[in-house]
Amino acid sequence: MTTATARTKPPRGSASLRHRLADRGIDSQLLFLVPAIVFILALFVYPFAYGFGLTLQPSEETVDRWGGGILANYVRFFGDAFTFESVWLTARLAIPAALFNVLAAIPLAIKLKHRFRGKRLISTLLVLPITLGTVLTAQGLLIFAGRQGWLNQALLNLGIIDQPLELVHNYIGVLLSLIISGFPFAFLLISSYLSGIDPSLDRAARSLGAGWGQRFFRITLPLLAPGLATTFILTFVLAFSVFPSATLVGDPSGSTRVLAVVAYRFFGEQFDYPMASTVAIMMGLAELVVVAIVLLGRSFLYKGSTGGKG
Amino acid sequence: MTTQNVDRRSQEGAPGATDSGPLSLPDPPVKNPGADRSPGDKALSAQPSTWVAWAGVAAFLVLLMGILVSVVTDSFGRAWYAQWLPTEFTASWYAEAWTRFELGHVILVTLVVAISVVALSILIGVPASYALARRQFPFKRAVTALFLLPVIIPPITFGIPLATVMYNFGLGRTVLAVILVNLVPSVPFVIITMTPFIEQINPAIENAARMSGARMRHVFLRILGPILVPGILAAAILVLVRTVGMFELTYLVSGPGTDTLVVSIFRAMTSAGGSEPRPLVSAMAFLYTAMMLVTLIIALRFVNPTQLVARVRDGDDE
Amino acid sequence: MTTTSAEDFDTIRIENLGRRFGGTTALQGFDLTVERGEFIALLGPSGCGKSTALNCLAGLLPLTDGQIYVGEQRVDVLPPEKRDFGMVFQSYALFPHLTVAKNVAFGLQMRGVSRRETTRRVDDALRLVRLEDQAGKLPGQLSGGQQQRVAIARAIVIEPRVVLMDEPLSNLDAKLRLEMRTEIRRLHQTLGLTTIYVTHDQEEALSLADRLVVLRAGRVQQIGTPQQLHDNPANWHVADFMGYRNLIDATVAGEPDGQGRVRIEADDLSLLGAAVNPVMPGDRVRIAVRPSDLVVHTAALAATSPVNTLEAQVEIVEYQGREYSVEVRTSAGRVLHVRADLAPEVGATVLLSVDPSRALVYQDDLDGIPAVDPAAVVTA
Amino acid sequence: MTTTSAEDFDTIRIENLGRRFGGTTALQGFDLTVERGEFIALLGPSGCGKSTALNCLAGLLPLTDGQIYVGEQRVDVLPPEKRDFGMVFQSYALFPHLTVAKNVAFGLQMRGVSRRETTRRVDDALRLVRLEDQAGKLPGQLSGGQQQRVAIARAIVIEPRVVLMDEPLSNLDAKLRLEMRTEIRRLHQTLGLTTIYVTHDQEEALSLADRLVVLRAGRVQQIGTPQQLHDNPANWHVADFMGYRNLIDATVAGEPDGQGRVRIEADDLSLLGAAVNPVMPGDRVRIAVRPSDLVVHTAALAATSPVNTLEAQVEIVEYQGREYSVEVRTSAGRVLHVRADLAPEVGATVLLSVDPSRALVYQDDLDGIPAVDPAAVVTA
Amino acid sequence: SAPGSGGGSEDEAPAEDVPEAPAEAVALTIFDVAGAQKELGPMIEKWAKDNPEIISGVSFESGDAPSLVGQIKPQVDSGRLEVDLVLTGNDGLSAGIGSELWIPLIESYGDRLGNQENYLEAAAAMQELASGYGVVLSYYPSGPLLQYNPEKVDEVPTTPEELLAWAEEHPGEFGYARPANSGPGRTFLMGLPYMLGDSDPKDPENGWEKTWEFLIELGTHIDTYPSGTGQVISNMADGTWTMIPTTTGWDINPRATGQLPAEFEAAAFEEFTWVTDAHYAVVPTGQSPDKLSAILALLDGILAPEYNAMAYDEGYFYPGPAVEGATLDLAPESSQEVVEEFGRDWYDELIESAPQETPLDPDKMVAAFDRWDREVGSQG
Ligand SMILES: Nc1ncnc2c1ncn2[C@@H]1O[C@H](COP(=O)(O)OP(=O)(O)OP(=O)(O)O)[C@@H](O)[C@H]1O
Ligand SMILES: Nc1ncnc2c1ncn2[C@@H]1O[C@H](COP(=O)(O)OP(=O)(O)OP(=O)(O)O)[C@@H](O)[C@H]1O
Numbered sequence A: 001m002t003t004a005t006a007r008t009k010p011p012r013g014s015a016s017l018r019h020r021l022a023d024r025g026i027d028s029q030l031l032f033l034v035p036a037i038v039f040i041l042a043l044f045v046y047p048f049a050y051g052f053g054l055t056l057q058p059s060e061e062t063v064d065r066w067g068g069g070i071l072a073n074y075v076r077f078f079g080d081a082f083t084f085e086s087v088w089l090t091a092r093l094a095i096p097a098a099l100f101n102v103l104a105a106i107p108l109a110i111k112l113k114h115r116f117r118g119k120r121l122i123s124t125l126l127v128l129p130i131t132l133g134t135v136l137t138a139q140g141l142l143i144f145a146g147r148q149g150w151l152n153q154a155l156l157n158l159g160i161i162d163q164p165l166e167l168v169h170n171y172i173g174v175l176l177s178l179i180i181s182g183f184p185f186a187f188l189l190i191s192s193y194l195s196g197i198d199p200s201l202d203r204a205a206r207s208l209g210a211g212w213g214q215r216f217f218r219i220t221l222p223l224l225a226p227g228l229a230t231t232f233i234l235t236f237v238l239a240f241s242v243f244p245s246a247t248l249v250g251d252p253s254g255s256t257r258v259l260a261v262v263a264y265r266f267f268g269e270q271f272d273y274p275m276a277s278t279v280a281i282m283m284g285l286a287e288l289v290v291v292a293i294v295l296l297g298r299s300f301l302y303k304g305s306t307g308g309k310g
Numbered sequence B: 001m002t003t004q005n006v007d008r009r010s011q012e013g014a015p016g017a018t019d020s021g022p023l024s025l026p027d028p029p030v031k032n033p034g035a036d037r038s039p040g041d042k043a044l045s046a047q048p049s050t051w052v053a054w055a056g057v058a059a060f061l062v063l064l065m066g067i068l069v070s071v072v073t074d075s076f077g078r079a080w081y082a083q084w085l086p087t088e089f090t091a092s093w094y095a096e097a098w099t100r101f102e103l104g105h106v107i108l109v110t111l112v113v114a115i116s117v118v119a120l121s122i123l124i125g126v127p128a129s130y131a132l133a134r135r136q137f138p139f140k141r142a143v144t145a146l147f148l149l150p151v152i153i154p155p156i157t158f159g160i161p162l163a164t165v166m167y168n169f170g171l172g173r174t175v176l177a178v179i180l181v182n183l184v185p186s187v188p189f190v191i192i193t194m195t196p197f198i199e200q201i202n203p204a205i206e207n208a209a210r211m212s213g214a215r216m217r218h219v220f221l222r223i224l225g226p227i228l229v230p231g232i233l234a235a236a237i238l239v240l241v242r243t244v245g246m247f248e249l250t251y252l253v254s255g256p257g258t259d260t261l262v263v264s265i266f267r268a269m270t271s272a273g274g275s276e277p278r279p280l281v282s283a284m285a286f287l288y289t290a291m292m293l294v295t296l297i298i299a300l301r302f303v304n305p306t307q308l309v310a311r312v313r314d315g316d317d318e
Numbered sequence C, D: 001m002t003t004t005s006a007e008d009f010d011t012i013r014i015e016n017l018g019r020r021f022g023g024t025t026a027l028q029g030f031d032l033t034v035e036r037g038e039f040i041a042l043l044g045p046s047g048c049g050k051s052t053a054l055n056c057l058a059g060l061l062p063l064t065d066g067q068i069y070v071g072e073q074r075v076d077v078l079p080p081e082k083r084d085f086g087m088v089f090q091s092y093a094l095f096p097h098l099t100v101a102k103n104v105a106f107g108l109q110m111r112g113v114s115r116r117e118t119t120r121r122v123d124d125a126l127r128l129v130r131l132e133d134q135a136g137k138l139p140g141q142l143s144g145g146q147q148q149r150v151a152i153a154r155a156i157v158i159e160p161r162v163v164l165m166d167e168p169l170s171n172l173d174a175k176l177r178l179e180m181r182t183e184i185r186r187l188h189q190t191l192g193l194t195t196i197y198v199t200h201d202q203e204e205a206l207s208l209a210d211r212l213v214v215l216r217a218g219r220v221q222q223i224g225t226p227q228q229l230h231d232n233p234a235n236w237h238v239a240d241f242m243g244y245r246n247l248i249d250a251t252v253a254g255e256p257d258g259q260g261r262v263r264i265e266a267d268d269l270s271l272l273g274a275a276v277n278p279v280m281p282g283d284r285v286r287i288a289v290r291p292s293d294l295v296v297h298t299a300a301l302a303a304t305s306p307v308n309t310l311e312a313q314v315e316i317v318e319y320q321g322r323e324y325s326v327e328v329r330t331s332a333g334r335v336l337h338v339r340a341d342l343a344p345e346v347g348a349t350v351l352l353s354v355d356p357s358r359a360l361v362y363q364d365d366l367d368g369i370p371a372v373d374p375a376a377v378v379t380a
Numbered sequence E: 001s002a003p004g005s006g007g008g009s010e011d012e013a014p015a016e017d018v019p020e021a022p023a024e025a026v027a028l029t030i031f032d033v034a035g036a037q038k039e040l041g042p043m044i045e046k047w048a049k050d051n052p053e054i055i056s057g058v059s060f061e062s063g064d065a066p067s068l069v070g071q072i073k074p075q076v077d078s079g080r081l082e083v084d085l086v087l088t089g090n091d092g093l094s095a096g097i098g099s100e101l102w103i104p105l106i107e108s109y110g111d112r113l114g115n116q117e118n119y120l121e122a123a124a125a126m127q128e129l130a131s132g133y134g135v136v137l138s139y140y141p142s143g144p145l146l147q148y149n150p151e152k153v154d155e156v157p158t159t160p161e162e163l164l165a166w167a168e169e170h171p172g173e174f175g176y177a178r179p180a181n182s183g184p185g186r187t188f189l190m191g192l193p194y195m196l197g198d199s200d201p202k203d204p205e206n207g208w209e210k211t212w213e214f215l216i217e218l219g220t221h222i223d224t225y226p227s228g229t230g231q232v233i234s235n236m237a238d239g240t241w242t243m244i245p246t247t248t249g250w251d252i253n254p255r256a257t258g259q260l261p262a263e264f265e266a267a268a269f270e271e272f273t274w275v276t277d278a279h280y281a282v283v284p285t286g287q288s289p290d291k292l293s294a295i296l297a298l299l300d301g302i303l304a305p306e307y308n309a310m311a312y313d314e315g316y317f318y319p320g321p322a323v324e325g326a327t328l329d330l331a332p333e334s335s336q337e338v339v340e341e342f343g344r345d346w347y348d349e350l351i352e353s354a355p356q357e358t359p360l361d362p363d364k365m366v367a368a369f370d371r372w373d374r375e376v377g378s379q380g
């Protein structure tokens, strides 16, 4: 037992040093973190810092045209409407896609909480698209939902439409692709959040006279909301960095010229790496802004235990 | 049962109250689907909200099946112009894809990469999630945020400098590089999914093991490991799916001989001067999907994917 | 608080209630008529169907058989939210995102009660359960007992026709349990509620209820007042559950006498008991005796030559405050539980006597219900 | 089963044990010497630091202060797995993926005991807790009581120097609790274990332990045998916890007499009581009386003119099997709890008498520990 | 494949250090970012087979031009070449020049590439664009031509104005891919200024007023601009579109492989200028002298007519060969058949008669693409 002078506010205890360190959370179990931290520092933080450094070394051409010294890339990002517009184009895709995925997954997750025949089949089918991959989804959308694809032909033959629907090579195509790849994810997450809510709460509400709408809006939804926020963030992140499908089924020159496409063009077509890094970093930043807003909103929600059976 | 009863049940009944109450028994199969409805509720199939939901599901599934079937059809077709079906059916695209792109080797690489990534990310990630789930320590929030970032930041943002670093270390175009870059989002992913999972395991169980004389190593190998298996499997599957499908990062460091399947397909689709014939790409895309499907079906035999967030006994599942 | 809505019926009739889960019968042929204002306790071991019965009454579980009438109205066809029953759940099931006051107000809002009226009634209810000060807190910030009281307030504030309670005290600690028991009794009396109360604690049931319903394996074993159940269990299962800890297998050795007394014998004992079911000499029977009905005569006292005795050796002595709980073993190795005011010495041989009217003699298995497999009824 | 490893010490000395969580002190200045073979119960209300003390002993929580010695060996510097203590957890904490037999065998395997020896000792342990038949089952397939017994078998099979039990019975139902209590007592005696047992149920503590340690807000209030605690609580908090349900605030009205008797007075009563702490006339005191020490004299019997009485009106009568628990209210609105063998009528006025030696008089707040806010100590 | 000696562009091996032939046969890794493997692959493989003492084997990998620098630069910077030879179009060539990735082959080792003497006139013009870094291996006059479905198009436009009118009449039936990602797309883009009579067809920023105006106008009748020629072919195949701009190779090859119906027709504008295209070979800096010598031998070797004639291929780069005398009859049988069946007899004549121009400088091209993206593509 040491009698070193106490510096911390509460009087230092008389227990052995090991206990006192353990009390501050420092003991051998922290070694578990070491591999992961080393790994993250080497393979994420270091390259990321390197990339950030790049943004501060604008190409001469950029400095000439946009000024701003070492910040020229940023000046250009905000000053060039053609580039900056992509922030809006990306958000316009990612936010509705994420919202749709979350909102559509809620009723389905609720319906699929009940038992019925074929439930397993339906849930499996809903989760199936995670195996498709962007390429097959894109390829399939082009073939199936193209102007002359089966879908349009069937609808035309049935007389439901008289003009082929424009479902690919535009905003809708990318949105569809984002829904196909994002929905299963949202569905899985929300299902598991939902099963974390104590079913007796619903029963309690029933016994107090609440109809299904009241139960849903006053009990289930508020308790699910933090989970919904998390799900939204995760699907939003997936949608925000959309790249292959924006090129393959979208209109990458126009309505689906998302940030990833722009970054990639600076990188691969104009060979302006600093600018490419800048766009990439601004892309991360724009995304973090949305994430932060959602998280802020979430902090106002109740997010304690939902009394699940876990 | 009286006839009255039969009448009544044909009129009402509904979902709700399907839960096994305080009993955690697995529910027996339902013989009569209406048996779990509360009185006064409509049958599940009779609620308008059900119809809306089912219509949505149907639309989704039609789209899904359409996509899948059209790609398969395309991959077996030749000279498919503006007709319902190709004029000619052939398996030659598969043969061509297989030899032209050395798909056997590509698939092998894909599997090696995917399995290594899964194994490594579990090995690195699970102990870290254990520490995060169980311990309070200085800078815990900062560390957690650090682990969160690679999942939130778009891969392209850190992928490019990461690739440069890889080349600088002479790792460019090696399988090792492909594995390493794929670990960047995978390790945090494992940490993020496993942390809540571990938090839900009663710490008393570990304490009980220690009180029985088990050192930390034994606690991990003999007690926590087996208990964590469902969670680890769920995380592993998702990592596997993500890795096999991860294009952005792999593409930046892979090369011939170390391309994964998805990168090969991409190269086939975007190779300059136009692209490979569409059916060829379709054939490759379908091979990819078939591979993923097989993996997933095998995996689903062992895990319930909804255990992703919460370790929930899905009592309603049969 | 007025109890207007409770005025509109005289009895609740439960007729032939039954519920099956797949192959297992959780509840069968449950008949009961509850008077308005009565306090009914459903009592039975884990897995006997108590919660099932309560959930069927509440409408949370569909019935397989039977009907429920409140007064002349048939309610089993109504969904739970239309039955106007209040329910207190074992796990409280408080809405974790709503404050105490809002939890309590929930039912009133569902009924479209005006804002002012709601505030007033919520305040009343919280005062009744003595939680005025906690109105603004979230349930997670309350102790178990406080949460329990919120759950009760929430159930009674809507002035339901019936309050259903499912083991409301089982999560509380001993002292709190005692206090809350009194509280529930008080509320029941003050508000003139009709209460149906589920518990597996016989003491709780005895002290609270006007009438007890003992269930076993989904079937009613006995319905009666606390006294009836305490003193005259209908079969040995009920006796076992009502605290007759000593169950002795024996054989009838003679004809019953005029008062229903009968001599029964086993390897190591020969006693006079009171036959509850008709028995014949030679029948295999089971004798049920409460520990407190087995009087201990230490060697010194044996001189008073008590009757209807057996001999045993003291094995374990537990102090219980005013008295001792003693475990003795007879020569044939049978373990018996006994109460004693003075601590006998461990290892000593004692004489136990029992009043023949307190040694109840039952047919071995009258009801033929197979025993429940305990492993199958583990609760979550 | 032999108890070799238990031979190597005579006492366990706990010196000045303390534990703080951030700002709150969960345990402070805990001193205790446990003899080998003793059964110690730690008793106290929820949040008083019982589990903290046990976990500190086990090594599962780091200490803030103090040392622990087993014999001459200092063990607080050892990690839990090296202390050779067995522990039974409130939630059982069985390994869900291992069969009963493997759960029990785990500790032996960790100690490198040979395979044959392991099998033998596991069999022995399972026989002891009467679970031979369940050896192959998984914990999830067992009932609560069976799980509890597995947990005990697992803790004792390693023949630990000390067995620590944290509210092992609190998850069981009333009947099972009673049975398991006997079981634990039996195992403790058969195996000659040294046991430290945490509970909040005073009845359990009284019946099981050789000595009790009563904790409140992290500090030891009293250590003593069951009798000492039952009859002579050291302060009114302990009294409250030991079942002295009637706590009456009053003022000392006279000097104590030779036997420590003193007259105390309040609005509605004037009684003789036994001063536990030295008191002076005019002191504010609190009188603690057990319900069973308040004798009820119905009007008819009042003729026997009992002494040391007070008058009250019957409010609630609860049947408790052999006797009645009665709630009465004095003229000043004070509620008292009383036991009665015969049910008094609700509303009747009764005379209550108490033996002056059973009315304990305490200084109002001797220990100065601020009362714990119950909402703040809800444990997960 | 092993890294070069040291690396970095400064310490280039002087010409005299590069041996005539490698010490032993080397294996080459060839990176194709222009789809050049189709027409160049077979001739390289054949030459390697014929000269086993110089080249032991070749392996191809493919990528796209945009990723070229990203892939090669790290290799060059780190001095570890994974790629020995790159086949590219103008875009990759100049991107690499900008990033100082290539060895100045002509400057340093031009004397070893004697067969360059025989370049066709247009091929020689293309070689000029290579600034001494790349070696032209194949060439074709490209376009712009039109391809259409004869069943649906009766009057084939012969001027850009007629094309505009046709597109206006058939909205959504004409289209082309984003020029940056598509050969035919960029040929169309670069061919327009000549046909429209713009002031400076080589200056997209200041000399293309009419072209930009025309494209914007045309764009109002175009639904989408796909991001690859492949999708353009699909659109034609499934009937979504009925007319596209094309090149000789893109007219012949898809019909030969069955991607498009053989009946589709092609047409040329009345007055137009071919915008030629070529495939180059470049070598990343840091290449070892041994390998370099083998590469130089290879490049010179395949510029011999009997090898270069293999560039006829399946009409993909029609005609293909870059040197005089590499006539169709020197090409493999299969090539001859394809050209026979799917070629157009009027091509050769048109190649003779119409003027030919080199494409834009790469930086001008990037500027043109950028402007197209901003003004044309973004309106789609
Ligand atoms: N959802 C269900 N599916 C299948 N069987 C069930 C279900 N709910 C209850 N049971 C069965 O019905 C029987 C009665 O269960 P119930 O919950 O009513 O018991 P209980 O008396 O409330 O027990 P406890 O005291 O443990 O709460 C049990 O045997 C149980 O196995
Ligand atoms: N991990 C912790 N962090 C902060 N405070 C804690 C922690 N664990 C316990 N405490 C506090 O320490 C005090 C004692 O807790 P402890 O768990 O020992 O109580 P207990 O007597 O076991 O209660 P119970 O009967 O409810 O189990 C409580 O006030 C509690 O709030």
Ligand SMILES: [Mg+2]
Residues within 6 Å of the ligand: B022, C050, C051, C052, C166
């Ligand atoms: Mg129950």
Ligand SMILES: [Mg+2]
Residues within 6 Å of the ligand: D050, D051, D052, D379
């Ligand atoms: Mg505790």
